[in-house]
Amino acid sequence: MTLLVFLCALIGGMLIGLPICFALLFSGVCMMLFLNGFNAQILSQNLFSGADSFSMMAVPFFIMAGEFMNRGGITKRIVNAANAMVGHVRGGLGYVTIMAILLFASMIGSAVASTAFLGAILIPMMVRAGYKRDTCTGLIAAGNILSPIMPPSVPMIIFGVQAGVSVTKLFMGGIAPAFYLSASLCILWFFIAKKDNLAKAPRQSAKEVVKALVDGLWAIILPVFILFGLRSGKFTPTEAGVIAAVYALVIGLFVYKELKINMLMECLVSAAKSSSVIMFLAASAMVSSWMMTVANVPAIVTGILAPFINHPTILMLIICLIVLLVGTSMDVTPTIMILTPVLLPAVKQAGIDVPYFGVVFILMTVLGLLTPPVGTVLNVACSAGKINMERIVKSIWPFLLAEILILLAMVFFPALVTVPMNFFLG
Secondary structure, three states, X not given: OHHHHHHHHHHHHHHOOOOHHHHHHHHHHHHHHHOOOOOHHHHHHHHHXXXXXXXXXXXXXXXXXXXXXXXXOHHHHHHHHHHHHHOOOOOHHHHHHHHHHHHHHHHHOOHHHHHHHHHXXXXXXXXXXXXXXXXXXXXXXXXXXXXXXXXXXXXXXXXXXXXXXXXXXXXXXXXXXXXXXXXXXXXXXXXXXXXXXXXXXXXXXXXXXXXXXXXXXXXXXXXXXXXXXXXXXXXXXXXXXXXXXXXXXXXXXXXXXXXXXXXXXXXXXXXXXXXXXXXXXXXXXXXHHHHHHHOOHHHHHHHHOHHHOOOHHXXXXXXXXXXXXHHOOXXXXXXXXXXXXXXXXXXXXXXXXXXXXXXXXXXXXXXXXHOOOXXXXXXXXXXXXXXXXXXXXXXXXXXXXXXXXXXXXXXXXOHHHHHHHHHHHO
16 A cells, blocks of 8 residues: 555656656655654654765766767867768768767767767768768667766666665676667668768878877776776765766866867856756655665565566566656656665565666666657657657667667576676786
Protein backbone atom coordinates (compact mmCIF):
# COMPACT_ATOMS: atom_id res chain seq x y z
CA MET A 1 0.00 0.00 0.00
CA THR A 2 2.88 2.36 0.82
CA LEU A 3 4.37 1.76 -2.63
CA LEU A 4 1.00 2.60 -4.19
CA VAL A 5 0.82 5.85 -2.20
CA PHE A 6 4.30 6.81 -3.42
CA LEU A 7 3.52 6.04 -7.09
CA CYS A 8 0.12 7.78 -7.03
CA ALA A 9 1.59 10.90 -5.38
CA LEU A 10 4.55 11.03 -7.77
CA ILE A 11 2.55 10.41 -10.95
CA GLY A 12 -0.31 12.62 -9.75
CA GLY A 13 2.10 15.47 -9.04
CA MET A 14 3.63 15.15 -12.51
CA LEU A 15 0.18 15.02 -14.16
CA ILE A 16 -0.89 18.32 -12.57
CA GLY A 17 2.27 19.93 -13.89
CA LEU A 18 4.58 19.92 -10.86
CA PRO A 19 8.30 19.93 -11.72
CA ILE A 20 9.79 16.53 -10.97
CA CYS A 21 11.73 17.82 -7.94
CA PHE A 22 8.54 19.10 -6.29
CA ALA A 23 6.69 15.92 -7.28
CA LEU A 24 9.38 13.94 -5.45
CA LEU A 25 9.00 16.16 -2.37
CA PHE A 26 5.22 15.81 -2.57
CA SER A 27 5.44 12.01 -2.75
CA GLY A 28 7.79 11.96 0.25
CA VAL A 29 5.43 14.12 2.31
CA CYS A 30 2.45 11.94 1.29
CA MET A 31 4.30 8.84 2.49
CA MET A 32 5.09 10.58 5.78
CA LEU A 33 1.42 11.44 6.28
CA PHE A 34 0.31 7.92 5.33
CA LEU A 35 2.67 6.45 7.94
CA ASN A 36 1.56 9.03 10.54
CA GLY A 37 5.13 10.24 10.85
CA PHE A 38 5.22 13.77 9.39
CA ASN A 39 8.16 15.70 10.80
CA ALA A 40 9.36 18.97 9.26
CA GLN A 41 12.79 18.60 10.87
CA ILE A 42 13.38 15.19 9.27
CA LEU A 43 12.19 16.65 5.95
CA SER A 44 14.68 19.52 6.09
CA GLN A 45 17.54 17.27 7.29
CA ASN A 46 17.06 14.92 4.34
CA LEU A 47 16.89 17.85 1.91
CA PHE A 48 20.26 19.09 3.13
CA SER A 49 21.88 15.64 3.23
CA GLY A 50 20.70 14.92 -0.34
CA ALA A 51 22.87 17.72 -1.72
CA ASP A 52 25.64 17.47 0.89
CA SER A 53 28.01 15.11 -0.96
CA PHE A 54 31.65 15.56 -1.93
CA SER A 55 31.16 13.46 -5.08
CA MET A 56 28.17 15.56 -6.18
CA MET A 57 30.43 18.63 -6.16
CA ALA A 58 31.93 17.28 -9.39
CA VAL A 59 28.68 17.99 -11.24
CA PRO A 60 28.80 21.83 -11.30
CA PHE A 61 32.49 21.79 -12.21
CA PHE A 62 32.03 19.52 -15.23
CA ILE A 63 29.03 21.59 -16.35
CA MET A 64 31.15 24.74 -15.99
CA ALA A 65 33.96 23.09 -17.97
CA GLY A 66 31.47 22.41 -20.79
CA GLU A 67 30.44 26.06 -20.87
CA PHE A 68 34.06 27.21 -21.06
CA MET A 69 34.86 24.65 -23.79
CA ASN A 70 31.99 25.68 -26.01
CA ARG A 71 32.62 29.42 -25.77
CA GLY A 72 36.41 29.04 -25.74
CA GLY A 73 36.66 27.35 -29.13
CA ILE A 74 37.54 23.86 -27.87
CA THR A 75 34.36 22.30 -29.31
CA LYS A 76 35.03 23.79 -32.76
CA ARG A 77 38.59 22.48 -32.83
CA ILE A 78 37.48 18.97 -31.88
CA VAL A 79 35.17 19.00 -34.93
CA ASN A 80 37.92 20.36 -37.18
CA ALA A 81 40.41 17.69 -36.04
CA ALA A 82 37.88 14.89 -36.61
CA ASN A 83 36.99 16.30 -40.03
CA ALA A 84 40.64 16.41 -41.07
CA MET A 85 41.04 12.71 -40.26
CA VAL A 86 37.89 11.08 -41.66
CA GLY A 87 35.95 13.79 -43.49
CA HIS A 88 37.06 12.58 -46.93
CA VAL A 89 35.40 9.12 -46.87
CA ARG A 90 31.84 8.52 -48.14
CA GLY A 91 29.47 10.02 -45.60
CA GLY A 92 32.55 11.35 -43.83
CA LEU A 93 30.72 14.02 -41.84
CA GLY A 94 28.71 11.27 -40.15
CA TYR A 95 31.93 9.66 -38.89
CA VAL A 96 33.20 13.12 -37.96
CA THR A 97 30.03 13.56 -35.88
CA ILE A 98 30.51 10.26 -34.04
CA MET A 99 34.21 10.95 -33.42
CA ALA A 100 33.54 14.52 -32.25
CA ILE A 101 30.78 13.32 -29.91
CA LEU A 102 33.10 10.68 -28.42
CA LEU A 103 35.84 13.27 -27.79
CA PHE A 104 33.41 15.86 -26.45
CA ALA A 105 31.69 13.22 -24.27
CA SER A 106 35.01 12.50 -22.59
CA MET A 107 35.12 16.08 -21.35
CA ILE A 108 31.58 17.14 -20.47
CA GLY A 109 29.41 14.16 -19.43
CA SER A 110 26.02 15.68 -20.32
CA ALA A 111 23.95 14.42 -23.28
CA VAL A 112 21.72 17.50 -23.44
CA ALA A 113 24.62 19.99 -23.41
CA SER A 114 26.58 17.94 -25.95
CA THR A 115 23.55 17.74 -28.28
CA ALA A 116 23.01 21.49 -28.09
CA PHE A 117 26.68 22.40 -28.61
CA LEU A 118 27.57 19.92 -31.35
CA GLY A 119 24.15 19.95 -33.07
CA ALA A 120 24.44 23.67 -33.71
CA ILE A 121 27.79 23.13 -35.49
CA LEU A 122 27.44 19.75 -37.22
CA ILE A 123 23.84 19.61 -38.49
CA PRO A 124 24.23 22.71 -40.71
CA MET A 125 27.57 21.32 -41.99
CA MET A 126 25.98 18.00 -42.97
CA VAL A 127 22.93 19.60 -44.57
CA ARG A 128 25.16 21.88 -46.68
CA ALA A 129 27.06 18.76 -47.81
CA GLY A 130 23.81 17.26 -49.16
CA TYR A 131 22.91 14.94 -46.26
CA LYS A 132 19.25 14.45 -45.28
CA ARG A 133 18.37 16.77 -42.42
CA ASP A 134 16.25 14.16 -40.63
CA THR A 135 19.00 11.51 -40.73
CA CYS A 136 21.65 13.99 -39.56
CA THR A 137 19.50 15.09 -36.65
CA GLY A 138 18.78 11.47 -35.71
CA LEU A 139 22.52 10.67 -35.72
CA ILE A 140 23.30 13.69 -33.52
CA ALA A 141 20.61 12.68 -31.02
CA ALA A 142 21.56 8.99 -30.93
CA GLY A 143 25.29 9.68 -30.78
CA ASN A 144 25.06 12.05 -27.86
CA ILE A 145 23.90 9.40 -25.41
CA LEU A 146 27.63 8.57 -25.36
CA SER A 147 28.09 11.60 -23.10
CA PRO A 148 26.50 10.03 -20.00
CA ILE A 149 28.37 6.74 -20.65
CA MET A 150 31.89 7.96 -21.42
CA PRO A 151 33.69 9.34 -18.33
CA PRO A 152 33.35 11.87 -16.84
CA SER A 153 29.63 11.11 -16.58
CA VAL A 154 27.22 13.16 -14.49
CA PRO A 155 24.67 10.28 -14.21
CA MET A 156 27.44 7.93 -13.04
CA ILE A 157 28.38 10.40 -10.30
CA ILE A 158 24.74 10.50 -9.18
CA PHE A 159 24.44 6.69 -9.25
CA GLY A 160 27.72 6.28 -7.38
CA VAL A 161 26.49 8.59 -4.61
CA GLN A 162 23.08 6.86 -4.44
CA ALA A 163 24.52 3.31 -4.50
CA GLY A 164 27.61 4.00 -2.39
CA VAL A 165 30.05 2.63 -5.00
CA SER A 166 33.29 4.03 -6.39
CA VAL A 167 32.63 6.69 -9.02
CA THR A 168 36.09 6.06 -10.47
CA LYS A 169 35.21 2.37 -10.96
CA LEU A 170 32.00 3.39 -12.75
CA PHE A 171 33.96 5.81 -14.94
CA MET A 172 36.42 3.10 -15.96
CA GLY A 173 33.50 0.74 -16.63
CA GLY A 174 31.93 3.23 -19.04
CA ILE A 175 34.87 3.42 -21.46
CA ALA A 176 34.30 0.10 -23.29
CA PRO A 177 30.48 0.52 -23.68
CA ALA A 178 31.05 4.01 -25.13
CA PHE A 179 33.28 2.50 -27.80
CA TYR A 180 30.81 -0.34 -28.44
CA LEU A 181 28.08 2.24 -29.03
CA SER A 182 30.37 4.32 -31.27
CA ALA A 183 31.28 1.24 -33.33
CA SER A 184 27.61 0.26 -33.75
CA LEU A 185 26.76 3.76 -34.96
CA CYS A 186 29.70 3.74 -37.40
CA ILE A 187 28.61 0.38 -38.85
CA LEU A 188 25.03 1.58 -39.24
CA TRP A 189 26.20 4.87 -40.78
CA PHE A 190 28.32 2.94 -43.31
CA PHE A 191 25.17 1.30 -44.70
CA ILE A 192 23.20 4.58 -44.58
CA ALA A 193 25.96 6.41 -46.48
CA LYS A 194 26.06 3.63 -49.09
CA LYS A 195 22.26 3.52 -49.45
CA ASP A 196 21.93 7.31 -49.79
CA ASN A 197 25.07 7.53 -51.98
CA LEU A 198 26.43 10.37 -49.87
CA ALA A 199 29.13 12.52 -51.41
CA LYS A 200 32.79 12.38 -50.49
CA ALA A 201 34.54 15.55 -49.34
CA PRO A 202 37.94 16.36 -50.84
CA ARG A 203 40.81 14.71 -48.96
CA GLN A 204 42.81 17.25 -46.99
CA SER A 205 46.55 17.39 -47.52
CA ALA A 206 48.90 15.96 -44.93
CA LYS A 207 49.88 19.51 -44.00
CA GLU A 208 46.22 20.48 -43.37
CA VAL A 209 45.64 17.34 -41.30
CA VAL A 210 48.70 18.02 -39.15
CA LYS A 211 47.65 21.66 -38.72
CA ALA A 212 44.12 20.66 -37.60
CA LEU A 213 45.49 18.09 -35.15
CA VAL A 214 48.04 20.52 -33.71
CA ASP A 215 45.36 23.21 -33.42
CA GLY A 216 43.10 20.77 -31.58
CA LEU A 217 45.87 19.25 -29.46
CA TRP A 218 44.97 21.23 -26.34
CA ALA A 219 41.39 19.96 -26.65
CA ILE A 220 42.44 16.32 -27.17
CA ILE A 221 44.91 16.33 -24.23
CA LEU A 222 42.25 17.05 -21.60
CA PRO A 223 40.28 13.75 -21.67
CA VAL A 224 43.52 11.74 -21.78
CA PHE A 225 44.84 13.65 -18.76
CA ILE A 226 41.57 13.20 -16.81
CA LEU A 227 41.39 9.45 -17.50
CA PHE A 228 45.06 8.97 -16.58
CA GLY A 229 44.59 10.89 -13.34
CA LEU A 230 41.49 8.95 -12.35
CA ARG A 231 43.03 5.57 -13.21
CA SER A 232 46.23 6.29 -11.33
CA GLY A 233 44.39 7.70 -8.31
CA LYS A 234 46.17 11.06 -8.58
CA PHE A 235 42.83 12.85 -8.12
CA THR A 236 39.20 12.10 -7.35
CA PRO A 237 36.28 12.67 -9.77
CA THR A 238 35.46 15.92 -7.96
CA GLU A 239 39.04 17.13 -8.31
CA ALA A 240 38.93 16.06 -11.97
CA GLY A 241 35.93 18.36 -12.43
CA VAL A 242 37.86 21.29 -10.94
CA ILE A 243 40.88 20.53 -13.15
CA ALA A 244 38.68 20.31 -16.27
CA ALA A 245 37.02 23.66 -15.50
CA VAL A 246 40.30 25.47 -14.80
CA TYR A 247 41.98 23.88 -17.84
CA ALA A 248 39.12 24.88 -20.17
CA LEU A 249 39.14 28.40 -18.72
CA VAL A 250 42.90 28.86 -19.20
CA ILE A 251 42.93 27.39 -22.73
CA GLY A 252 39.91 29.44 -23.79
CA LEU A 253 41.31 32.70 -22.38
CA PHE A 254 45.02 32.49 -23.08
CA VAL A 255 45.67 29.86 -25.79
CA TYR A 256 42.74 29.99 -28.22
CA LYS A 257 41.75 33.48 -26.94
CA GLU A 258 38.11 33.01 -27.98
CA LEU A 259 36.77 33.13 -24.41
CA LYS A 260 36.54 36.75 -23.31
CA ILE A 261 36.41 38.14 -19.79
CA ASN A 262 32.95 39.59 -20.43
CA MET A 263 31.66 36.06 -21.26
CA LEU A 264 32.62 34.60 -17.89
CA MET A 265 29.57 35.79 -16.00
CA GLU A 266 27.27 34.33 -18.66
CA CYS A 267 29.13 30.99 -18.43
CA LEU A 268 28.94 30.94 -14.64
CA VAL A 269 25.24 31.83 -14.54
CA SER A 270 24.41 29.16 -17.14
CA ALA A 271 26.43 26.53 -15.23
CA ALA A 272 24.83 27.57 -11.94
CA LYS A 273 21.30 27.21 -13.36
CA SER A 274 22.00 23.73 -14.75
CA SER A 275 23.76 22.63 -11.55
CA SER A 276 21.00 23.94 -9.28
CA VAL A 277 18.41 21.81 -11.08
CA ILE A 278 20.46 18.64 -10.54
CA MET A 279 21.37 19.48 -6.92
CA PHE A 280 17.76 20.28 -5.97
CA LEU A 281 16.67 17.01 -7.61
CA ALA A 282 19.26 15.20 -5.49
CA ALA A 283 17.95 16.91 -2.35
CA SER A 284 14.30 16.12 -3.18
CA ALA A 285 15.09 12.52 -4.09
CA MET A 286 16.74 11.99 -0.69
CA VAL A 287 13.41 12.70 1.03
CA SER A 288 11.59 10.07 -1.07
CA SER A 289 14.53 7.66 -0.78
CA TRP A 290 14.57 7.94 3.02
CA MET A 291 10.82 7.43 3.25
CA MET A 292 10.96 4.41 0.93
CA THR A 293 13.62 2.90 3.19
CA VAL A 294 11.52 3.57 6.30
CA ALA A 295 8.45 2.07 4.58
CA ASN A 296 10.51 -0.98 3.52
CA VAL A 297 9.71 -0.39 -0.17
CA PRO A 298 13.03 -1.91 -1.41
CA ALA A 299 12.18 -5.13 0.45
CA ILE A 300 8.72 -5.14 -1.12
CA VAL A 301 10.22 -4.76 -4.61
CA THR A 302 12.80 -7.44 -3.84
CA GLY A 303 9.95 -9.72 -2.83
CA ILE A 304 8.17 -9.04 -6.13
CA LEU A 305 11.37 -9.84 -8.04
CA ALA A 306 12.19 -12.84 -5.81
CA PRO A 307 11.26 -15.49 -8.45
CA PHE A 308 14.05 -14.10 -10.65
CA ILE A 309 16.76 -13.65 -8.00
CA ASN A 310 18.38 -16.98 -8.94
CA HIS A 311 18.35 -16.00 -12.64
CA PRO A 312 20.46 -12.81 -12.86
CA THR A 313 20.16 -12.46 -16.65
CA ILE A 314 16.35 -12.65 -16.56
CA LEU A 315 16.33 -10.21 -13.64
CA MET A 316 18.48 -7.77 -15.66
CA LEU A 317 16.14 -8.09 -18.64
CA ILE A 318 13.11 -7.31 -16.42
CA ILE A 319 14.93 -4.30 -14.95
CA CYS A 320 15.78 -3.19 -18.52
CA LEU A 321 12.11 -3.29 -19.45
CA ILE A 322 11.07 -1.38 -16.32
CA VAL A 323 13.73 1.31 -16.77
CA LEU A 324 13.07 1.74 -20.50
CA LEU A 325 9.34 2.18 -19.78
CA VAL A 326 10.03 4.68 -16.99
CA GLY A 327 12.46 6.50 -19.28
CA THR A 328 9.68 7.34 -21.74
CA SER A 329 8.14 9.71 -19.19
CA MET A 330 10.98 10.65 -16.82
CA ASP A 331 14.41 12.23 -17.23
CA VAL A 332 17.69 10.50 -16.39
CA THR A 333 18.49 12.10 -13.02
CA PRO A 334 15.14 11.45 -11.28
CA THR A 335 15.02 7.93 -12.76
CA ILE A 336 18.40 7.12 -11.21
CA MET A 337 17.51 8.70 -7.88
CA ILE A 338 14.14 6.97 -7.59
CA LEU A 339 14.99 3.50 -8.91
CA THR A 340 18.51 2.99 -7.51
CA PRO A 341 17.52 2.51 -3.85
CA VAL A 342 14.50 0.43 -4.93
CA LEU A 343 16.32 -1.97 -7.27
CA LEU A 344 19.73 -2.25 -5.60
CA PRO A 345 18.75 -4.72 -2.83
CA ALA A 346 17.40 -7.19 -5.43
CA VAL A 347 20.53 -6.72 -7.57
CA LYS A 348 22.82 -7.42 -4.61
CA GLN A 349 20.76 -10.42 -3.54
CA ALA A 350 21.06 -11.84 -7.06
CA GLY A 351 24.84 -11.57 -6.81
CA ILE A 352 25.15 -9.05 -9.65
CA ASP A 353 28.29 -6.92 -9.51
CA VAL A 354 27.10 -3.43 -8.49
CA PRO A 355 29.56 -1.38 -10.63
CA TYR A 356 28.65 -3.55 -13.65
CA PHE A 357 24.97 -3.02 -12.88
CA GLY A 358 25.60 0.72 -12.55
CA VAL A 359 27.13 1.00 -16.01
CA VAL A 360 24.33 -1.01 -17.67
CA PHE A 361 21.67 0.77 -15.60
CA ILE A 362 22.97 4.18 -16.75
CA LEU A 363 22.76 3.04 -20.37
CA MET A 364 19.17 1.88 -19.75
CA THR A 365 18.22 5.28 -18.34
CA VAL A 366 19.92 7.38 -21.03
CA LEU A 367 18.14 5.47 -23.80
CA GLY A 368 15.02 7.12 -22.40
CA LEU A 369 16.45 10.43 -23.64
CA LEU A 370 15.69 9.15 -27.15
CA THR A 371 12.09 8.08 -26.52
CA PRO A 372 9.03 10.34 -26.70
CA PRO A 373 7.13 12.03 -25.15
CA VAL A 374 9.77 13.40 -22.71
CA GLY A 375 12.95 12.50 -24.66
CA THR A 376 15.02 15.54 -23.62
CA VAL A 377 17.75 14.90 -26.18
CA LEU A 378 15.10 14.46 -28.90
CA ASN A 379 13.66 17.89 -28.10
CA VAL A 380 17.07 19.57 -28.09
CA ALA A 381 18.02 17.82 -31.36
CA CYS A 382 14.74 18.92 -32.95
CA SER A 383 15.59 22.50 -32.06
CA ALA A 384 19.16 22.19 -33.40
CA GLY A 385 18.01 20.43 -36.59
CA LYS A 386 14.93 22.63 -37.09
CA ILE A 387 12.59 19.65 -37.53
CA ASN A 388 9.51 18.48 -35.62
CA MET A 389 9.21 15.54 -33.23
CA GLU A 390 7.40 13.32 -35.76
CA ARG A 391 10.28 13.56 -38.23
CA ILE A 392 13.03 12.82 -35.72
CA VAL A 393 11.15 9.84 -34.26
CA LYS A 394 11.08 8.29 -37.76
CA SER A 395 14.79 8.88 -38.28
CA ILE A 396 15.99 7.84 -34.81
CA TRP A 397 14.68 4.27 -34.67
CA PRO A 398 17.55 2.52 -36.59
CA PHE A 399 20.11 4.18 -34.30
CA LEU A 400 18.05 3.43 -31.19
CA LEU A 401 17.67 -0.22 -32.23
CA ALA A 402 21.46 -0.55 -32.68
CA GLU A 403 22.02 0.88 -29.19
CA ILE A 404 19.42 -1.43 -27.62
CA LEU A 405 21.25 -4.39 -29.21
CA ILE A 406 24.48 -3.23 -27.52
CA LEU A 407 22.59 -2.97 -24.22
CA LEU A 408 21.26 -6.53 -24.60
CA ALA A 409 24.75 -7.81 -25.47
CA MET A 410 26.06 -6.36 -22.20
CA VAL A 411 23.18 -7.96 -20.28
CA PHE A 412 23.82 -11.43 -21.76
CA PHE A 413 27.62 -11.11 -21.64
CA PRO A 414 28.63 -9.13 -18.49
CA ALA A 415 32.31 -9.71 -19.32
CA LEU A 416 31.94 -7.08 -22.07
CA VAL A 417 31.83 -4.55 -19.22
CA THR A 418 33.65 -6.17 -16.31
CA VAL A 419 36.80 -7.31 -18.15
CA PRO A 420 37.62 -3.86 -19.65
CA MET A 421 36.64 -2.22 -16.34
CA ASN A 422 39.18 -4.32 -14.42
CA PHE A 423 41.78 -3.72 -17.15
CA PHE A 424 41.42 0.07 -16.96
CA LEU A 425 41.48 -0.05 -13.17
CA GLY A 426 44.78 -1.92 -13.40
